Amino acid sequence: QVQLAESGGGLVQAGDSLRLSCAASGRTFSDYWMGWFRQAPGKEREFVATINWSGSSITYGDSVKGRFTISRDNAQNTGYLQMNSLLPEDTAVYYCAARSGIYTASRPRDFRYWGQGTQVTVSS
Secondary structure (H helix, E strand, O other): OEEEEEEOOEEEEOOOOEEEEEEEEEOOHHHOEEEEEEEOOOOOOEEEEEEOOOOOOEEEOOOOOOOEEEEEEHHHOEEEEEEOOOOHHHOEEEEEEEEOOOOOOOOHHHOOEEOOOEEEEEEO
């Protein structure tokens, strides 16, 4: 199995940028798809983005397209989420997740491994 740990969250103002990191340990990181999800208080967990092992397949949620960029560095066993033009509605706990498989997926239940989450708060 793989263990995941997010970092990089914090309090920023609307329009600012933030980069989240997801450090993986355990099994070979490049064996897995990586995904980012977020959950705001009282809301369901929302798909943000996912990337395959090589970076050749990337999918974004509609609410972050054009503002967020997912990437990974398999040599460093680390994934990233670059968040630009942040909005107050981006405020949430952000989770890194991993799954094995051939095809892309965007449902939380498709991902087996999860980090503990990192809080992102965007003030207006």
